[in-house]
Amino acid sequence: MNSEAVSKKIYIEIVKKIRKMIDEDGLKPGDKIPSERELSERLQVGRSSVREALRAIELLGLIETRRGEGTFLRDARGNQMVQLLSTFILQDQKAVKDLKDTIQFIEMDCLRVILQRNNDEGIHHYRQTVEMLDDVSDDEFFLKMVELTDNHLLYRIWVVLNDFYRSLDLKKETSSKPAYLAVLDALMNGEEKEVIEKYKKLRKLL
Amino acid sequence: MNSEAVSKKIYIEIVKKIRKMIDEDGLKPGDKIPSERELSERLQVGRSSVREALRAIELLGLIETRRGEGTFLRDARGNQMVQLLSTFILQDQKAVKDLKDTIQFIEMDCLRVILQRNNDEGIHHYRQTVEMLDDVSDDEFFLKMVELTDNHLLYRIWVVLNDFYRSLDLKKETSSKPAYLAVLDALMNGEEKEVIEKYKKLRKLL
DNA sequence: ATCCGCAAGTGGTCTGACCACGCTGTATAT
DNA sequence: ATATACAGCGTGGTCAGACCACTTGCGGAT
Numbered sequence: 400m401n402s403e404a405v406s407k408k409i410y411i412e413i414v415k416k417i418r419k420m421i422d423e424d425g426l427k428p429g430d431k432i433p434s435e436r437e438l439s440e441r442l443q444v445g446r447s448s449v450r451e452a453l454r455a456i457e458l459l460g461l462i463e464t465r466r467g468e469g470t471f472l473r474d475a476r477g478n479q480m481v482q483l484l485s486t487f488i489l490q491d492q493k494a495v496k497d498l499k500d501t502i503q504f505i506e507m508d509c510l511r512v513i514l515q516r517n518n519d520e521g522i523h524h525y526r527q528t529v530e531m532l533d534d535v536s537d538d539e540f541f542l543k544m545v546e547l548t549d550n551h552l553l554y555r556i557w558v559v560l561n562d563f564y565r566s567l568d569l570k571k572e573t574s575s576k577p578a579y580l581a582v583l584d585a586l587m588n589g590e591e592k593e594v595i596e597k598y599k600k601l602r603k604l605l
Numbered sequence: 606m607n608s609e610a611v612s613k614k615i616y617i618e619i620v621k622k623i624r625k626m627i628d629e630d631g632l633k634p635g636d637k638i639p640s641e642r643e644l645s646e647r648l649q650v651g652r653s654s655v656r657e658a659l660r661a662i663e664l665l666g667l668i669e670t671r672r673g674e675g676t677f678l679r680d681a682r683g684n685q686m687v688q689l690l691s692t693f694i695l696q697d698q699k700a701v702k703d704l705k706d707t708i709q710f711i712e713m714d715c716l717r718v719i720l721q722r723n724n725d726e727g728i729h730h731y732r733q734t735v736e737m738l739d740d741v742s743d744d745e746f747f748l749k750m751v752e753l754t755d756n757h758l759l760y761r762i763w764v765v766l767n768d769f770y771r772s773l774d775l776k777k778e779t780s781s782k783p784a785y786l787a788v789l790d791a792l793m794n795g796e797e798k799e800v801i802e803k804y805k806k807l808r809k810l811l
Numbered sequence: 812a813t814c815c816g817c818a819a820g821t822g823g824t825c826t827g828a829c830c831a832c833g834c835t836g837t838a839t840a841t
Numbered sequence: 842a843t844a845t846a847c848a849g850c851g852t853g854g855t856c857a858g859a860c861c862a863c864t865t866g867c868g869g870a871t
Binding site for chain 3 (some may be wrong): 408409410442444445446447448464466467468
Protein backbone atom coordinates (compact mmCIF):
# COMPACT_ATOMS: atom_id res chain seq x y z
CA MET A 400 0.00 0.00 0.00
CA ASN A 401 2.86 2.33 0.72
CA SER A 402 4.89 2.75 -2.41
CA GLU A 403 8.18 4.43 -1.67
CA ALA A 404 9.27 7.66 -3.29
CA VAL A 405 6.04 9.19 -2.05
CA SER A 406 7.37 11.23 0.81
CA LYS A 407 5.33 14.18 -0.40
CA LYS A 408 2.42 15.27 1.63
CA ILE A 409 -0.80 13.62 0.67
CA TYR A 410 -2.79 16.80 0.72
CA ILE A 411 -0.70 18.30 -2.04
CA GLU A 412 -1.43 15.28 -4.18
CA ILE A 413 -5.10 15.53 -3.35
CA VAL A 414 -5.13 19.15 -4.43
CA LYS A 415 -3.76 18.10 -7.79
CA LYS A 416 -6.26 15.29 -8.15
CA ILE A 417 -9.15 17.56 -7.31
CA ARG A 418 -7.93 20.07 -9.83
CA LYS A 419 -7.74 17.32 -12.44
CA MET A 420 -11.20 16.17 -11.50
CA ILE A 421 -12.54 19.66 -11.96
CA ASP A 422 -10.93 19.82 -15.37
CA GLU A 423 -12.16 16.46 -16.57
CA ASP A 424 -15.68 16.96 -15.35
CA GLY A 425 -15.75 20.41 -16.86
CA LEU A 426 -16.97 22.06 -13.69
CA LYS A 427 -17.55 25.79 -13.76
CA PRO A 428 -17.93 28.46 -11.10
CA GLY A 429 -21.07 27.83 -9.11
CA ASP A 430 -20.98 24.09 -9.64
CA LYS A 431 -20.87 21.76 -6.69
CA ILE A 432 -17.93 19.47 -6.20
CA PRO A 433 -18.22 16.06 -4.56
CA SER A 434 -18.66 15.95 -0.81
CA GLU A 435 -15.70 15.45 1.48
CA ARG A 436 -16.81 11.93 2.26
CA GLU A 437 -17.17 11.01 -1.40
CA LEU A 438 -13.78 12.49 -2.26
CA SER A 439 -12.31 10.60 0.65
CA GLU A 440 -13.69 7.36 -0.73
CA ARG A 441 -12.97 7.99 -4.41
CA LEU A 442 -9.37 8.97 -3.72
CA GLN A 443 -8.86 6.37 -1.04
CA VAL A 444 -7.59 8.81 1.55
CA GLY A 445 -8.81 9.96 4.93
CA ARG A 446 -11.37 12.66 5.18
CA SER A 447 -9.05 14.84 7.25
CA SER A 448 -6.54 14.83 4.42
CA VAL A 449 -9.25 15.80 2.00
CA ARG A 450 -10.14 18.65 4.31
CA GLU A 451 -6.56 19.90 4.43
CA ALA A 452 -6.53 19.92 0.66
CA LEU A 453 -9.84 21.74 0.46
CA ARG A 454 -8.60 24.25 3.00
CA ALA A 455 -5.63 25.00 0.77
CA ILE A 456 -7.83 25.42 -2.29
CA GLU A 457 -10.15 27.59 -0.29
CA LEU A 458 -7.22 29.75 0.74
CA LEU A 459 -6.52 30.33 -2.90
CA GLY A 460 -10.05 31.59 -3.25
CA LEU A 461 -11.06 28.91 -5.71
CA ILE A 462 -13.80 27.20 -3.76
CA GLU A 463 -16.34 28.15 -1.17
CA THR A 464 -17.72 25.82 1.49
CA ARG A 465 -21.22 26.16 2.82
CA ARG A 466 -22.11 24.15 5.88
CA GLY A 467 -25.06 21.93 5.29
CA GLU A 468 -24.89 22.44 1.55
CA GLY A 469 -21.54 21.51 0.16
CA THR A 470 -18.45 22.84 -1.53
CA PHE A 471 -18.72 24.98 -4.63
CA LEU A 472 -16.41 26.37 -7.23
CA ARG A 473 -16.22 30.11 -7.29
CA ASP A 474 -15.04 32.74 -9.68
CA ALA A 475 -11.65 33.17 -8.18
CA ARG A 476 -11.61 36.12 -5.86
CA GLY A 477 -9.35 36.20 -2.85
CA ASN A 478 -11.35 35.82 0.29
CA GLN A 479 -9.91 33.75 3.09
CA MET A 480 -6.56 34.82 1.76
CA VAL A 481 -7.46 38.36 2.56
CA GLN A 482 -8.39 37.55 6.13
CA LEU A 483 -5.17 35.69 6.71
CA LEU A 484 -3.08 38.31 5.05
CA SER A 485 -4.61 40.88 7.30
CA THR A 486 -3.82 38.76 10.33
CA PHE A 487 -0.19 38.36 9.48
CA ILE A 488 1.04 41.06 7.22
CA LEU A 489 -0.71 44.08 8.50
CA GLN A 490 1.43 44.80 11.48
CA ASP A 491 2.49 48.38 11.10
CA GLN A 492 1.57 51.53 9.30
CA LYS A 493 4.35 51.05 6.81
CA ALA A 494 2.53 47.95 5.62
CA VAL A 495 -0.56 49.95 4.80
CA LYS A 496 1.48 52.39 2.77
CA ASP A 497 3.17 49.51 0.97
CA LEU A 498 -0.19 48.06 0.18
CA LYS A 499 -1.54 51.30 -1.19
CA ASP A 500 1.60 51.88 -3.21
CA THR A 501 1.53 48.40 -4.66
CA ILE A 502 -2.07 48.72 -5.75
CA GLN A 503 -1.23 51.95 -7.48
CA PHE A 504 1.83 50.49 -9.15
CA ILE A 505 -0.32 47.78 -10.63
CA GLU A 506 -2.90 50.27 -11.80
CA MET A 507 -0.27 52.33 -13.54
CA ASP A 508 1.17 49.21 -15.12
CA CYS A 509 -2.23 48.42 -16.49
CA LEU A 510 -2.58 51.87 -17.94
CA ARG A 511 0.78 51.52 -19.66
CA VAL A 512 -0.19 48.17 -21.11
CA ILE A 513 -3.46 49.50 -22.41
CA LEU A 514 -1.66 52.48 -23.84
CA GLN A 515 0.85 50.36 -25.66
CA ARG A 516 -1.76 48.02 -27.01
CA ASN A 517 -3.26 51.01 -28.78
CA ASN A 518 -6.75 49.62 -28.65
CA ASP A 519 -8.67 52.79 -29.35
CA GLU A 520 -11.99 51.13 -29.97
CA GLY A 521 -11.94 49.33 -26.63
CA ILE A 522 -11.09 52.50 -24.78
CA HIS A 523 -13.67 54.50 -26.66
CA HIS A 524 -16.32 51.94 -25.86
CA TYR A 525 -15.34 52.05 -22.22
CA ARG A 526 -15.40 55.82 -22.19
CA GLN A 527 -18.94 55.80 -23.45
CA THR A 528 -19.94 53.41 -20.69
CA VAL A 529 -18.41 55.62 -18.04
CA GLU A 530 -20.07 58.69 -19.47
CA MET A 531 -23.49 57.10 -19.31
CA LEU A 532 -23.30 55.92 -15.73
CA ASP A 533 -24.30 58.37 -13.06
CA ASP A 534 -21.85 57.38 -10.40
CA VAL A 535 -18.73 55.35 -10.82
CA SER A 536 -16.57 54.22 -7.94
CA ASP A 537 -12.83 53.95 -8.07
CA ASP A 538 -13.21 50.24 -7.59
CA GLU A 539 -15.44 49.81 -10.58
CA PHE A 540 -13.31 52.02 -12.74
CA PHE A 541 -10.07 50.23 -12.02
CA LEU A 542 -11.57 46.79 -11.96
CA LYS A 543 -12.66 47.35 -15.53
CA MET A 544 -9.27 48.82 -16.27
CA VAL A 545 -7.40 45.84 -14.92
CA GLU A 546 -9.70 43.52 -16.82
CA LEU A 547 -8.97 45.40 -20.00
CA THR A 548 -5.31 44.66 -19.46
CA ASP A 549 -6.04 40.98 -20.05
CA ASN A 550 -3.45 39.62 -17.67
CA HIS A 551 -5.26 37.18 -15.44
CA LEU A 552 -2.50 36.91 -12.90
CA LEU A 553 -2.15 40.64 -12.50
CA TYR A 554 -5.91 40.82 -12.28
CA ARG A 555 -5.96 38.29 -9.43
CA ILE A 556 -3.27 40.09 -7.52
CA TRP A 557 -5.01 43.40 -7.90
CA VAL A 558 -8.33 42.02 -6.74
CA VAL A 559 -6.81 40.44 -3.66
CA LEU A 560 -4.92 43.56 -2.70
CA ASN A 561 -7.84 45.82 -3.39
CA ASP A 562 -10.26 43.68 -1.38
CA PHE A 563 -7.74 43.72 1.38
CA TYR A 564 -7.30 47.45 1.27
CA ARG A 565 -11.01 48.02 1.28
CA SER A 566 -11.41 45.73 4.27
CA LEU A 567 -9.40 48.11 6.41
CA ASP A 568 -11.82 50.85 7.13
CA LEU A 569 -9.89 53.73 5.83
CA LYS A 570 -11.76 56.52 4.19
CA LYS A 571 -12.71 55.45 0.74
CA GLU A 572 -12.07 58.33 -1.57
CA THR A 573 -14.09 58.45 -4.72
CA SER A 574 -13.17 60.56 -7.65
CA SER A 575 -15.38 62.49 -9.96
CA LYS A 576 -16.42 61.43 -13.40
CA PRO A 577 -14.29 64.09 -15.10
CA ALA A 578 -11.20 62.58 -13.51
CA TYR A 579 -12.02 59.20 -14.98
CA LEU A 580 -12.70 60.65 -18.37
CA ALA A 581 -9.44 62.57 -18.26
CA VAL A 582 -7.52 59.34 -17.83
CA LEU A 583 -9.40 57.69 -20.66
CA ASP A 584 -8.87 60.65 -22.94
CA ALA A 585 -5.19 60.63 -22.16
CA LEU A 586 -5.11 56.95 -23.04
CA MET A 587 -6.59 57.70 -26.44
CA ASN A 588 -4.23 60.57 -26.92
CA GLY A 589 -1.36 58.16 -26.51
CA GLU A 590 1.06 60.06 -24.30
CA GLU A 591 2.36 58.01 -21.40
CA LYS A 592 3.42 61.01 -19.40
CA GLU A 593 -0.03 62.52 -19.68
CA VAL A 594 -1.74 59.27 -18.75
CA ILE A 595 0.30 58.92 -15.60
CA GLU A 596 -0.26 62.54 -14.75
CA LYS A 597 -4.02 62.22 -15.04
CA TYR A 598 -3.89 59.04 -13.04
CA LYS A 599 -1.98 60.65 -10.22
CA LYS A 600 -4.42 63.50 -10.25
CA LEU A 601 -7.27 61.04 -9.95
CA ARG A 602 -5.53 59.31 -7.07
CA LYS A 603 -4.67 62.68 -5.60
CA LEU A 604 -0.98 61.97 -5.66
CA LEU A 605 0.11 65.35 -6.87
CA MET B 606 -16.57 43.52 11.60
CA ASN B 607 -15.68 42.32 15.07
CA SER B 608 -19.19 41.22 15.85
CA GLU B 609 -20.04 37.77 17.10
CA ALA B 610 -19.94 35.76 13.94
CA VAL B 611 -19.89 32.52 15.89
CA SER B 612 -20.19 30.73 12.60
CA LYS B 613 -16.56 31.59 11.92
CA LYS B 614 -14.36 28.66 11.39
CA ILE B 615 -12.25 27.58 14.31
CA TYR B 616 -9.12 27.28 12.27
CA ILE B 617 -9.16 30.97 11.42
CA GLU B 618 -9.30 31.77 15.11
CA ILE B 619 -6.48 29.36 15.77
CA VAL B 620 -4.36 31.09 13.16
CA LYS B 621 -4.85 34.36 14.96
CA LYS B 622 -4.03 32.84 18.33
CA ILE B 623 -0.89 31.24 17.02
CA ARG B 624 0.17 34.52 15.51
CA LYS B 625 -0.43 36.22 18.84
CA MET B 626 1.51 33.51 20.59
CA ILE B 627 4.44 34.02 18.27
CA ASP B 628 4.33 37.74 18.98
CA GLU B 629 4.13 37.43 22.73
CA ASP B 630 6.81 34.81 23.00
CA GLY B 631 9.04 36.81 20.72
CA LEU B 632 9.76 33.89 18.42
CA LYS B 633 12.03 34.51 15.49
CA PRO B 634 12.72 32.67 12.23
CA GLY B 635 14.30 29.33 13.00
CA ASP B 636 12.62 29.00 16.37
CA LYS B 637 10.45 26.02 17.12
CA ILE B 638 6.79 26.50 17.87
CA PRO B 639 4.85 24.19 20.19
CA SER B 640 3.88 20.78 18.88
CA GLU B 641 0.48 20.15 17.39
CA ARG B 642 -0.56 18.16 20.43
CA GLU B 643 0.51 20.89 22.82
CA LEU B 644 -1.25 23.59 20.81
CA SER B 645 -4.32 21.40 20.72
CA GLU B 646 -4.30 21.16 24.49
CA ARG B 647 -3.37 24.75 25.23
CA LEU B 648 -6.04 26.13 22.92
CA GLN B 649 -8.59 23.50 23.86
CA VAL B 650 -9.33 22.48 20.29
CA GLY B 651 -8.94 19.31 18.31
CA ARG B 652 -5.62 18.46 16.78
CA SER B 653 -7.12 18.31 13.30
CA SER B 654 -8.25 21.90 13.65
CA VAL B 655 -4.77 22.90 14.72
CA ARG B 656 -3.45 21.15 11.64
CA GLU B 657 -5.80 23.04 9.35
CA ALA B 658 -4.56 26.28 10.88
CA LEU B 659 -0.93 25.27 10.51
CA ARG B 660 -1.60 24.29 6.92
CA ALA B 661 -2.90 27.78 6.25
CA ILE B 662 0.11 29.41 7.87
CA GLU B 663 2.37 27.08 5.95
CA LEU B 664 0.67 28.13 2.74
CA LEU B 665 1.59 31.69 3.55
CA GLY B 666 5.17 30.53 3.77
CA LEU B 667 5.56 31.52 7.38
CA ILE B 668 6.31 28.16 8.94
CA GLU B 669 7.98 24.95 7.90
CA THR B 670 7.11 21.52 9.24
CA ARG B 671 9.67 18.77 9.58
CA ARG B 672 8.41 15.30 10.32
CA GLY B 673 9.90 13.87 13.44
CA GLU B 674 11.28 17.23 14.48
CA GLY B 675 8.61 19.83 14.74
CA THR B 676 7.28 23.05 13.27
CA PHE B 677 9.55 26.03 12.80
CA LEU B 678 9.21 29.66 11.94
CA ARG B 679 10.84 30.67 8.71
CA ASP B 680 11.81 33.88 7.04
CA ALA B 681 8.75 34.32 4.93
CA ARG B 682 9.35 33.10 1.44
CA GLY B 683 6.62 31.62 -0.67
CA ASN B 684 7.00 27.89 -0.83
CA GLN B 685 3.90 25.74 -0.67
CA MET B 686 2.13 28.67 -2.20
CA VAL B 687 4.28 28.29 -5.24
CA GLN B 688 3.47 24.62 -5.60
CA LEU B 689 -0.22 25.24 -5.33
CA LEU B 690 -0.16 28.17 -7.65
CA SER B 691 1.58 26.04 -10.20
CA THR B 692 -1.08 23.39 -9.86
CA PHE B 693 -3.95 25.74 -10.43
CA ILE B 694 -2.90 28.77 -12.32
CA LEU B 695 -0.56 27.27 -14.80
CA GLN B 696 -3.12 25.92 -17.18
CA ASP B 697 -2.16 27.40 -20.49
CA GLN B 698 0.67 29.13 -22.21
CA LYS B 699 -1.03 32.45 -21.79
CA ALA B 700 -0.61 32.04 -18.05
CA VAL B 701 3.14 31.71 -18.43
CA LYS B 702 3.28 34.89 -20.44
CA ASP B 703 1.13 36.66 -17.87
CA LEU B 704 3.50 35.51 -15.17
CA LYS B 705 6.56 36.72 -17.02
CA ASP B 706 4.91 40.02 -17.82
CA THR B 707 3.84 40.55 -14.26
CA ILE B 708 7.31 39.92 -12.92
CA GLN B 709 8.69 42.43 -15.35
CA PHE B 710 6.05 45.00 -14.50
CA ILE B 711 7.06 44.77 -10.88
CA GLU B 712 10.71 45.07 -11.73
CA MET B 713 10.09 48.17 -13.76
CA ASP B 714 7.99 49.61 -10.97
CA CYS B 715 10.89 49.08 -8.62
CA LEU B 716 13.23 50.84 -10.96
CA ARG B 717 10.88 53.80 -11.15
CA VAL B 718 10.62 53.98 -7.38
CA ILE B 719 14.36 53.87 -6.96
CA LEU B 720 14.73 56.50 -9.63
CA GLN B 721 12.28 58.83 -7.96
CA ARG B 722 13.80 58.36 -4.57
CA ASN B 723 16.97 59.78 -6.03
CA ASN B 724 19.17 57.83 -3.67
CA ASP B 725 22.44 58.18 -5.54
CA GLU B 726 24.65 56.88 -2.76
CA GLY B 727 22.67 53.68 -2.43
CA ILE B 728 22.79 53.04 -6.14
CA HIS B 729 26.45 53.89 -6.33
CA HIS B 730 27.21 51.50 -3.52
CA TYR B 731 25.25 48.78 -5.27
CA ARG B 732 27.00 49.49 -8.52
CA GLN B 733 30.34 48.95 -6.86
CA THR B 734 29.17 45.65 -5.48
CA VAL B 735 28.06 44.44 -8.87
CA GLU B 736 31.29 45.54 -10.44
CA MET B 737 33.34 43.53 -7.99
CA LEU B 738 31.46 40.28 -8.34
CA ASP B 739 32.50 37.96 -11.08
CA ASP B 740 29.15 36.58 -12.05
CA VAL B 741 25.78 37.98 -11.19
CA SER B 742 22.53 36.24 -12.00
CA ASP B 743 19.36 38.01 -12.95
CA ASP B 744 17.80 36.69 -9.79
CA GLU B 745 20.43 38.20 -7.57
CA PHE B 746 20.40 41.46 -9.41
CA PHE B 747 16.68 41.98 -9.20
CA LEU B 748 16.32 40.58 -5.73
CA LYS B 749 18.65 43.29 -4.55
CA MET B 750 16.78 45.77 -6.68
CA VAL B 751 13.42 44.87 -5.22
CA GLU B 752 14.90 45.02 -1.74
CA LEU B 753 16.20 48.48 -2.45
CA THR B 754 12.67 49.54 -3.22
CA ASP B 755 11.80 49.00 0.43
CA ASN B 756 8.24 47.85 -0.14
CA HIS B 757 7.89 44.63 1.77
CA LEU B 758 4.64 43.62 0.13
CA LEU B 759 5.92 44.18 -3.36
CA TYR B 760 9.02 42.27 -2.34
CA ARG B 761 6.98 39.31 -1.19
CA ILE B 762 4.93 39.23 -4.36
CA TRP B 763 8.02 39.40 -6.52
CA VAL B 764 9.72 36.61 -4.63
CA VAL B 765 6.72 34.32 -4.92
CA LEU B 766 6.28 34.98 -8.61
CA ASN B 767 9.96 34.68 -9.32
CA ASP B 768 10.32 31.41 -7.42
CA PHE B 769 7.33 30.17 -9.32
CA TYR B 770 8.73 31.21 -12.66
CA ARG B 771 12.05 29.59 -11.92
CA SER B 772 10.33 26.40 -10.90
CA LEU B 773 9.07 25.91 -14.44
CA ASP B 774 12.07 24.70 -16.26
CA LEU B 775 12.28 27.29 -18.89
CA LYS B 776 15.66 28.35 -20.04
CA LYS B 777 17.10 30.72 -17.51
CA GLU B 778 18.67 33.54 -19.37
CA THR B 779 21.43 35.39 -17.65
CA SER B 780 22.58 38.76 -18.71
CA SER B 781 26.05 40.14 -18.81
CA LYS B 782 27.54 42.44 -16.27
CA PRO B 783 27.56 45.42 -18.66
CA ALA B 784 23.80 45.14 -18.98
CA TYR B 785 23.39 45.40 -15.23
CA LEU B 786 25.75 48.32 -15.03
CA ALA B 787 23.91 50.07 -17.82
CA VAL B 788 20.69 49.94 -15.83
CA LEU B 789 22.41 51.24 -12.73
CA ASP B 790 24.10 54.03 -14.64
CA ALA B 791 20.80 55.03 -16.14
CA LEU B 792 19.33 55.12 -12.65
CA MET B 793 22.02 57.52 -11.55
CA ASN B 794 21.56 59.59 -14.65
CA GLY B 795 17.95 60.08 -13.68
CA GLU B 796 16.11 59.62 -16.95
CA GLU B 797 13.13 57.29 -16.68
CA LYS B 798 12.98 56.63 -20.38
CA GLU B 799 16.61 55.59 -20.41
CA VAL B 800 16.21 53.36 -17.36
CA ILE B 801 13.32 51.49 -18.93
CA GLU B 802 15.18 51.21 -22.19
CA LYS B 803 18.22 49.68 -20.53
CA TYR B 804 16.00 47.39 -18.54
CA LYS B 805 14.24 46.12 -21.63
CA LYS B 806 17.58 45.58 -23.26
CA LEU B 807 18.68 43.54 -20.27
CA ARG B 808 15.49 41.51 -20.43
CA LYS B 809 15.87 41.23 -24.18
CA LEU B 810 12.54 42.84 -24.81
CA LEU B 811 13.65 45.02 -27.67
C1' DA C 812 35.52 6.21 25.09
C1' DT C 813 32.85 4.65 21.25
C1' DC C 814 29.05 2.65 19.13
C1' DC C 815 24.52 0.88 18.67
C1' DG C 816 19.75 0.30 19.54
C1' DC C 817 15.64 1.51 21.53
C1' DA C 818 12.26 4.73 23.67
C1' DA C 819 10.17 9.13 23.37
C1' DG C 820 8.53 12.96 20.87
C1' DT C 821 6.78 14.84 16.60
C1' DG C 822 4.38 15.40 12.25
C1' DG C 823 1.34 12.52 8.83
C1' DT C 824 -2.70 9.95 8.17
C1' DC C 825 -6.87 7.33 8.98
C1' DT C 826 -11.18 6.15 11.28
C1' DG C 827 -15.31 6.86 13.54
C1' DA C 828 -18.17 9.65 16.05
C1' DC C 829 -21.01 13.65 17.03
C1' DC C 830 -22.78 18.40 16.15
C1' DA C 831 -24.85 22.34 13.37
C1' DC C 832 -27.00 23.58 9.45
C1' DG C 833 -29.73 23.56 4.88
C1' DC C 834 -32.75 21.16 1.98
C1' DT C 835 -36.61 18.33 0.78
C1' DG C 836 -40.32 15.26 0.94
C1' DT C 837 -44.06 13.94 3.63
C1' DA C 838 -47.64 14.19 6.88
C1' DT C 839 -50.70 17.21 8.89
C1' DA C 840 -53.84 21.15 9.39
C1' DT C 841 -56.66 24.32 7.06
C1' DA D 842 -56.48 21.00 -2.84
C1' DT D 843 -53.34 24.02 -0.79
C1' DA D 844 -50.39 25.59 2.66
C1' DT D 845 -47.61 24.72 6.58
C1' DA D 846 -44.81 22.25 9.92
C1' DC D 847 -41.58 18.87 10.85
C1' DA D 848 -38.51 15.07 10.64
C1' DG D 849 -34.93 12.80 8.11
C1' DC D 850 -30.95 13.00 5.30
C1' DG D 851 -26.79 14.86 3.43
C1' DT D 852 -23.31 18.15 4.17
C1' DG D 853 -19.42 20.63 6.31
C1' DG D 854 -17.21 21.43 11.18
C1' DT D 855 -14.99 19.49 14.98
C1' DC D 856 -13.11 16.24 18.13
C1' DA D 857 -10.79 12.07 20.07
C1' DG D 858 -7.92 8.27 19.58
C1' DA D 859 -5.15 5.29 17.15
C1' DC D 860 -1.22 3.98 14.12
C1' DC D 861 2.67 4.99 11.13
C1' DA D 862 7.22 7.25 9.72
C1' DC D 863 10.84 9.77 11.06
C1' DT D 864 14.32 12.21 14.13
C1' DT D 865 16.69 12.71 18.21
C1' DG D 866 18.96 11.59 22.29
C1' DC D 867 19.94 8.74 26.05
C1' DG D 868 21.69 4.66 28.11
C1' DG D 869 23.65 0.25 27.88
C1' DA D 870 26.88 -2.92 25.52
C1' DT D 871 31.34 -3.27 23.68
